[in-house]
Amino acid sequence: MKEMARVIDKKNGQSLVRIVRSSACNKCDEKCVLGAEQSHELDEIDVLVNDPLDAEVGSMVELEMGAKPVLFSAFLVYLLPLAAIIAGYFAGSSLLSVFALADEMAGIIGSAAGFLLSFAFLRFVDKKAGAKSYFHPEIIRIVNNAEVYYEN
DSSP: OEEEEEEEEEETTEEEEEEEOOOGGGGOOSOOSSOTTOGGGOOEEEEEEEOTTOOOTTOEEEEEOOHHHHHHHHIIIIIHHHHHHHHHHHHHHHHGGGGTOOHHHHHHHHHHHHHHHHHHHHHHHHHHHHTSGGGSOEEEEEEOGGGOOOOO
16 A cells, blocks of 8 residues: 655654545545535545654655555454454343343343453553554655656
């Protein structure tokens, strides 16, 4: 996964870069139904990235993030809540049925609890992973102004 960004600050061997976010909408020729100003296409995000090339502030750079961290993150974000809902249903129906609740109601309560616990766990993992450089994108190339391109 590659992105273009501009370096806006330097911090301890890392750079703070500003990425103009893009979505699938920028490949569409149809008129946008989300509004005339199309603000969903103009979002910028500031990200702390590893900078082995020591890029200067103001320079355009190309960023890349490895496939393993992206796949691991996607696995956690998409599959963990689903697994927690399913496990919560069965745990709730077996543990909460002692309180004279119907199995279905106990399962629904367990599913909701599992869903909420999965998000609490994801928040904890996000804090821990954010501190590790393994999950940070890396500057792979400094781009001069003549080379700046944006994929369409």
